[in-house]
Each structure stands twice: as structure tokens, then as C-alpha cells.
Amino acid sequence: MTTTGLPLPLAATGLIAVTGATGHVGGLVAHDLSREGARLRLVVRSSARAPQLPGATVTETTYGDHDRSVVALDGVDVLLMVSAAESADRLDQHRAFIDAAVEAGVHHVVYTSFLGAAPDATFTLARDHWATEEHLRAVGVPHTILRDSFYLDFLPNLAGPDGAIRGPAGDGVLGAVARADVARVAAHVLLAPHEHAGQTYELTGREALSLTQAARITSEVTGRETVYHPETVEEAYASRASYGAPDWQVDAWVSTYTAIAAGELALVTDTVERLTGRRPLTL
Ligand SMILES: NC(=O)c1ccc[n+]([C@@H]2O[C@H](COP(=O)([O-])OP(=O)(O)OC[C@H]3O[C@@H](n4cnc5c(N)ncnc54)[C@H](OP(=O)(O)O)[C@@H]3O)[C@@H](O)[C@H]2O)c1
Numbered sequence: 001m002t003t004t005g006l007p008l009p010l011a012a013t014g015l016i017a018v019t020g021a022t023g024h025v026g027g028l029v030a031h032d033l034s035r036e037g038a039r040l041r042l043v044v045r046s047s048a049r050a051p052q053l054p055g056a057t058v059t060e061t062t063y064g065d066h067d068r069s070v071v072a073l074d075g076v077d078v079l080l081m082v083s084a085a086e087s088a089d090r091l092d093q094h095r096a097f098i099d100a101a102v103e104a105g106v107h108h109v110v111y112t113s114f115l116g117a118a119p120d121a122t123f124t125l126a127r128d129h130w131a132t133e134e135h136l137r138a139v140g141v142p143h144t145i146l147r148d149s150f151y152l153d154f155l156p157n158l159a160g161p162d163g164a165i166r167g168p169a170g171d172g173v174l175g176a177v178a179r180a181d182v183a184r185v186a187a188h189v190l191l192a193p194h195e196h197a198g199q200t201y202e203l204t205g206r207e208a209l210s211l212t213q214a215a216r217i218t219s220e221v222t223g224r225e226t227v228y229h230p231e232t233v234e235e236a237y238a239s240r241a242s243y244g245a246p247d248w249q250v251d252a253w254v255s256t257y258t259a260i261a262a263g264e265l266a267l268v269t270d271t272v273e274r275l276t277g278r279r280p281l282t283l
Contacts, residue, residue, distance in 0.1 A: 017041045020082030022049040028183030063093035069100035078108045078193045094132040108193040109143040116264045123259035124251045145200040152176040156218045165228045167257030168236045174265035175204035178281040181272045202269045206280045217283045
């Protein structure tokens, strides 16, 4: 065990590539791995925004750019692939990046998927995650899938400027997980990938909360009055119509809530604690 409780790397000379390092999850993973003295390559869209970390080099690419990604991933042993920002062609970008990883000879891919990923998942984006997982399985590269629940630290952001969380979640509950816990699990897996090959981990917090409970905790912690107002599905589409967002995006927004109502995010697992030895954070 090391200073932060992570296991010592099995392949200490292996080069670990971390995508999304300019964002929340990838940034946390990069910091965790840097503290462990890992050989790191941060694979980012803009090197100017990459964290400056001991032991890390920085390379630019974007998932949709297959040729550049093959070069960016050259010599990489293990890759953390953080799912891309939502877009109409995200799945194509994911497939292009996975193909690039295979072409570059990456030995193991760790992918951040979503809890309950399935072709018929209520949350529409969980279907894209499923299709990305399927591509990983199809190309045959050793991999580990982290199926993250909704991010716990994102819950307060669901509230509008008036402090109301509005959506058709009914009385459903969700076992949301902190990004920091997802990052700790990812770092753990990246340091000993062979031990986790072929595994799919469902990452949740330690409890399932309703949006009413989440709103109450948010009020207590932030001092800002936050409440949950359930909407019907029709009200949810109507209240989001003025944003002018494309249909796929509005479907994604609304289905976040209907997935909660359907009980598809209610799962609570012990996976975070089992893998990291630390109980998951609470809201
Ligand atoms: N489980 C959940 O509740 C939940 C909620 C929201 C999002 N997500 C998914 O989880 C991912 C990680 O969450 P997060 O909080 O760390 O997000 P984040 O802070 O927005 O970071 C996303 C990272 O991915 C990079 N990225 C996005 N699209 C890319 C592309 N096409 N090619 C290469 N890099 C790309 C971004 O680079 P730039 O800095 O250049 O933009 C950024 O570094 C998100 O990207 C999203 O897919 C999950």
C-alpha cells in the first residue's frame, strides 16, 4: 500500500494515459496517479488547460480525430477513457477513439460508463454508453467498465436560480456517487489493470436519496433554500422547450428524471468501499 492507500502498480513502468484531465473526473484521477508516482500521459483537447503534474506529459487530440488519437496513444499501456461531452455524434467519437486505441496497441482500456447501461435504458444517454461498451467488447481489447451512478456533487446543480429542482422523478431514489470516489476507483484499477480485466463495476454512493431528501440536504449544507417540485413528463418537456435545445438533448435531460422515477438509479453497491477501502462520500 502507498501513501494514499492505493495498491502499488503491478507494471510500474507502464504508461497510463488519462483523458478528460481538464475536467472533474479525469483531473482527479490524474492527481491521484501523479501522487502515486505513475508514468502519466494526459490526453487532452487543449494542453493549455491541462494540469501541470510531476511525472506527466501532455498530448492533444479529440476523440473524433482517429489519426491524431493513434499518435497520441502510441506506447500507452493502460488508458482511462472518460466519456465525452454530450453531443449528437458522441457514440461515433467514442468508437473512433476506441479503434484508435486498438490501432495504437493500448493493452487495457478503462471506460466511464453509466449505471444501468442498456439498449433500452430509460436514460437515453445510458443507451450510448451501452453501445460504447458493446464496441469495447467487439474489438476485443482487455477492458474494465466503470458504470457510474449520477454524480452526487452534481445534484445541487439540478436546482434552477429559484432553488427548485424540477423534473418527472416522482418519488424515485438514486444512489448517486461522488466524482472523487469514481476517480479513486479508476486510479485503483489503472494501477493494477490485470486484476480488473473483464469486470464491470457499478459505482454508487452509500445510500439512495429521493430528490426531496437531496434538496433538504443541499439546503442544510449550502444555506440556500432548495426544494424538489415533481413535474409530469409533459410539464418537463414544456418547461425545457424555451431553451431551443435539440430533441436528443431534451430527451436526455427529461429521461434523467424518468430513469429515477422508474427505479433504474436506485441501486446501492459496496463496490467503492470494496475496491478502495474507503466508504463512499455522502452528499
Ligand atoms: N454520471 C453523471 O452524473 C454524469 C454527469 C455529467 C456527465 N457525465 C459524463 O461523465 C464524463 C466525466 O464527467 P466530468 O464531471 O469529469 O465532466 P467534465 O468536467 O465536463 O470533463 C469532461 C472531460 O472530457 C473531455 N472531453 C469531452 N469531450 C471530449 C472529446 N470529444 N474528446 C476528448 N475529450 C473530451 C473534456 O475536455 P475539455 O476540457 O476540452 O472540454 C474534459 O476534460 C462527462 O464527460 C460525461 O460524459 C456523467
